[in-house]
Amino acid sequence: MAQSLDRFKATFREEAFELLAQLEDKLLELESQPLNGELINAAFRAIHTVKGSAAMFGFDAVSGFAHEMETVLDLCRGGSLSITKEFIGLALKGRDQLRQLMEFEDGVPADIAEESESLLRRFKEFSAKATGSSPTTMAPQDKGPAGGAPAGSAPILQARTYRITFKPAGDVFKNGTKVLNLIEELAGLGQADVFPHMEGVPRLREIDPEACYAWWEILLTAQVDENAIRDIFIFVEDQSELRVAAVAEGDGGEIRRLGDILVDRGAVSAGALRDALGSQKRLGEVLVENHVVSKPQVESALVEQEHLKKVQQRSETAGSIRVASDKLDALVDLVGELVTLQARLAQTSLDMQDGGLASVSEQFERLISQLRDNTMSIRMLPIGSTFNKFRRVVRDLSIELGKEAELLTEGAETELDKTVIERLGDPLVHIIRNSVDHGIEKPEVRERGGKPRAGAIKLSARHSGAYVLIQVSDDGKGLDRDAIRSKAIERGLISPTQEVGDQDLYQLIFEPGFSTAKTVTTVSGRGVGMDVVKREIDSLGGSAQLSTSPGAGMTVTLKIPLTLAIIEGLLVRIGSEFFVVPLSSVDGCIEVLRDTLASMGRRRIISYRDELVPFVPLRSFFSSEKDGGKAEDEPEIEQIVIASAQEYKIGLVVDQVIGDYQTVIKPLGRLYRDVDGVSGATILGDGTVALILDVNRLAFVVQRESGIKAALGEA
Amino acid sequence: MQTGQSPKIINLHGPLTIDRSSSLKVEIAEALESHDNVLLSISLVEELDLACLQVLYAAKAEAAALGKDLHFLGSVPSKVTNRLKACGFLRGPSEHAEGFESALVGF
Numbered sequence: 144m145a146q147s148l149d150r151f152k153a154t155f156r157e158e159a160f161e162l163l164a165q166l167e168d169k170l171l172e173l174e175s176q177p178l179n180g181e182l183i184n185a186a187f188r189a190i191h192t193v194k195g196s197a198a199m200f201g202f203d204a205v206s207g208f209a210h211e212m213e214t215v216l217d218l219c220r221g222g223s224l225s226i227t228k229e230f231i232g233l234a235l236k237g238r239d240q241l242r243q244l245m246e247f248e249d250g251v252p253a254d255i256a257e258e259s260e261s262l263l264r265r266f267k268e269f270s271a272k273a274t275g276s277s278p279t280t281m282a283p284q285d286k287g288p289a290g291g292a293p294a295g296s297a298p299i300l301q302a303r304t305y306r307i308t309f310k311p312a313g314d315v316f317k318n319g320t321k322v323l324n325l326i327e328e329l330a331g332l333g334q335a336d337v338f339p340h341m342e343g344v345p346r347l348r349e350i351d352p353e354a355c356y357a358w359w360e361i362l363l364t365a366q367v368d369e370n371a372i373r374d375i376f377i378f379v380e381d382q383s384e385l386r387v388a389a390v391a392e393g394d395g396g397e398i399r400r401l402g403d404i405l406v407d408r409g410a411v412s413a414g415a416l417r418d419a420l421g422s423q424k425r426l427g428e429v430l431v432e433n434h435v436v437s438k439p440q441v442e443s444a445l446v447e448q449e450h451l452k453k454v455q456q457r458s459e460t461a462g463s464i465r466v467a468s469d470k471l472d473a474l475v476d477l478v479g480e481l482v483t484l485q486a487r488l489a490q491t492s493l494d495m496q497d498g499g500l501a502s503v504s505e506q507f508e509r510l511i512s513q514l515r516d517n518t519m520s521i522r523m524l525p526i527g528s529t530f531n532k533f534r535r536v537v538r539d540l541s542i543e544l545g546k547e548a549e550l551l552t553e554g555a556e557t558e559l560d561k562t563v564i565e566r567l568g569d570p571l572v573h574i575i576r577n578s579v580d581h582g583i584e585k586p587e588v589r590e591r592g593g594k595p596r597a598g599a600i601k602l603s604a605r606h607s608g609a610y611v612l613i614q615v616s617d618d619g620k621g622l623d624r625d626a627i628r629s630k631a632i633e634r635g636l637i638s639p640t641q642e643v644g645d646q647d648l649y650q651l652i653f654e655p656g657f658s659t660a661k662t663v664t665t666v667s668g669r670g671v672g673m674d675v676v677k678r679e680i681d682s683l684g685g686s687a688q689l690s691t692s693p694g695a696g697m698t699v700t701l702k703i704p705l706t707l708a709i710i711e712g713l714l715v716r717i718g719s720e721f722f723v724v725p726l727s728s729v730d731g732c733i734e735v736l737r738d739t740l741a742s743m744g745r746r747r748i749i750s751y752r753d754e755l756v757p758f759v760p761l762r763s764f765f766s767s768e769k770d771g772g773k774a775e776d777e778p779e780i781e782q783i784v785i786a787s788a789q790e791y792k793i794g795l796v797v798d799q800v801i802g803d804y805q806t807v808i809k810p811l812g813r814l815y816r817d818v819d820g821v822s823g824a825t826i827l828g829d830g831t832v833a834l835i836l837d838v839n840r841l842a843f844v845v846q847r848e849s850g851i852k853a854a855l856g857e858a
Numbered sequence: 859m860q861t862g863q864s865p866k867i868i869n870l871h872g873p874l875t876i877d878r879s880s881s882l883k884v885e886i887a888e889a890l891e892s893h894d895n896v897l898l899s900i901s902l903v904e905e906l907d908l909a910c911l912q913v914l915y916a917a918k919a920e921a922a923a924l925g926k927d928l929h930f931l932g933s934v935p936s937k938v939t940n941r942l943k944a945c946g947f948l949r950g951p952s953e954h955a956e957g958f959e960s961a962l963v964g965f
Contacts, residue, residue, distance in 0.1 A: 316876050322908045326945040337946025341964045344912050347887050347920035352879035352913055359946065 151318040162189045168531040177226035187216045304390040310358035312382035333365025479807035490828030527555025540579045553603035570676040582619030616698035622691040653677035712806035715797040721833035728838045730785040758794025788842030865895035871902035874910035886917045901932035930955035
């Protein structure tokens with residue numbers, strides 16, 4: 144029991160964090176739309192649910208604090224407290240405090256309790272202003288129902304009637320759930336007719352006194368949406384059957400036919416009802432016979448009826464379930480193992496030259512590929528879930544720096560692998576902080592420059608092949624080319640006489656320790672940040688690009704692979720070593736005579752589709768040559784894989800191109816982690832390890848070491 | 859073993875919550891075994907949760923199956939009736955045991 148309670152507490156924490164994230168989101172939206180009643184209701188519901196469930200699981204500090212916040216939000220709902228910037232600031236601090244308090248179940252450290260007290264005093268001051276009472280004498284008021292409109296407040300949602308079926312799981316009492324409290328809370332949302340079903344309760348000798356047998360059907364008419372109803376059952380929904388169906392809009396709307404209600408409730412089957420009705424004339428026939436309506440009118444009404452029925456059935460079947468992310472990770476690992484094993488099966492069937500086995504292996508491969516795609520799609524999450532965090536960063540930072548800035552988002556629905564999203568958080572925060580600190584000017588400066596007082600930072604995401612492009616752009620002052628150049632010279636990154644293109648110069652801000660800020664603030668300017676961004680994006684197998692126009696702003700574009708777990712790769716061989724080139728960066732393959740390559744000497748440039756492409760012999764890059772000389776197994780005809788690396792193309796010279804390969808990415812050990820040009824490893828069908836090439840890094844290293852730019856100029 | 863003649867009165871008191879449901883089951887089962895008429899005095903009940911309410915329903919079904927009588931006795935605390943009303947269990951006046959019993963849905 145204690146173990147299962149711990150599990151429920153963990154679920155509670157997880158869901159409470161989600162609710163607090165929702166609360167933050169709603170508060171930030173409220174700041175720009177202070178009169179939006181729906182937002183106030185949503186914020187109220189979030190805090191109310193946190194309060195209720197915290198109390199249920201014994202998080203008393205959380206529930207107490209949430210209660211006070213709820214009281215103040217309730218005053219906002221009632222219209223007696225207006226929503227100001229100052230209030231939102233306080234409410235956001237309250238949210239953060241709740242998040243902190245969630246960490247302490249049995250007693251809060253004194254300093255944190257003190258913070259809570261000080262915040263609560265400020266909340267009370269706010270409510271005192273609204274109610275005209277003294278802050279210390281304000282009585283806590285619990286309006287109870289989540290989402291129920293308090294007296295005096297304008298109705299925001301139209302009243303709807305819902306039929307709710309709630310069948311708690313047999314072991315629902317074991318996690319401490321008080322089922323009757325839930326029913327009471329639900330009934331409190333509006334006008335409710337509650338029907339308990341006790342027919343499942345067995346005789347005394349058979350009953351398990353700690354099991355739940357009762358279930359309910361509830362008809363509720365209230366000014367709430369379905370979410371408000373589901374919120375009440377949030378902690379038992381997973382183990383219970385909960386059906387919420389809207390029966391009618393408004394005050395019950397049209398009175399439903401007895402037959403329909405009986406069929407809906409399952410009291411009579413549709414067939415039995417049809418038989419009973421078959422013995423009497425249909426309403427439509429009677430009306431037509433009496434010349435009250437025409438036949439087409441009846442037919443048209445029947446079509447409408449049929450449509451509504453279909454729509455209702457569809458909405459009832461749609462649904463989703465919540466799965467712990469570690470289970471999902473375990474599933475991906477297993478799929479990865481299956482992919483590896485399949486490669487081995489394919490290899491074995493090839494070695495044995497057995498037609499039957501080959502056919503099974505092919506079918507197996509098709510199925511595994513579908514399984515892989517399905518599993519990967521389950522891991523995809525909309526990136527918008529992290530956008531709220533950034534809105535808060537922009538808000539807090541602009542206030543701190545005396546600036547005005549707004550975050551606009553686009554493409555929040557763009558999906559990315561869960562792990563990638565998690566790792567993108569910090570780099571994006573760095574970029575956005577930089578934009579607010581260095582990019583956006585002070586309001587008065589912006590006004591003088593003919594710009595609106597408030598700067599805009601736009602965060603957008605969109606798909607592009609096997610990548611997602613994430614852009615952060617601002618309408619600030621842009622990068623100072625001269626400042627970057629002199630800093631680069633000062634740091635010895637370029638020589639004073641060297642001509643460097645704008646694009647290459649701007650990329651230098653991703654170098655460690657590079658900052659042109661004249662003053663170091665608490666926010667940025669220490670030159671730590673952009674290099675961290677670059678490193679993290681590189682480790683994700685992505686790339687970062689920067690563009691700017693002086694006075695008009697700057698755009699950072701991150702190109703991130705959709706997933707990090709399993710990729711399509713091109714398997715190549717050099718001597719006895721195997722390598723995988725990510726297929727998404729492969730542009731094409733060409734064949735070249737070894738002697739032709741040898742005759743080029745150090746000018747390693749070939750022509751590919753009317754374009755000059757630098758190439759790198761991987762044999763020498765990875766020092767596969769024996770004793771520095773020519774390897775005996777070097778083929779007469781070499782293969783060059785043309786790969787795209789950011790805006791450049793690069794040729795990779797290999798001995799043999801084997802073919803496409805489903806690659807399960809395994810991390811590199813400590814020894815290999817810092818090897819240039821390699822991003823991971825995979826296991827081949829026969830158990831051999833193949834290294835996965837990091838094309839971006841290879842291109843960078845090749846450019847740096849062989850001065851390709853100069854070579855291009857010569858060519 | 860005593861049978862029939864005098865009714866067995868069980869004085870229920872305090873909170874009837876899940877912690878009490880198992881002992882309540884045993885107590886009523888023993889009473890039904892030894893008596894034809896069992897009366898449950900509920901005036902002193904402070905709280906009645908679903909687990910114990912189910913035990914009371916199960917007891918009623920058991921009594922009916924055995925051909926014995928099981929009824930409530932005394933006045934019913936408003937704290938108990940208010941909650942049961944909100945959860946749909948009570949239809950009609952239920953301040954006294956008799957009314958309470960007939961108002962309890964499906965009892």
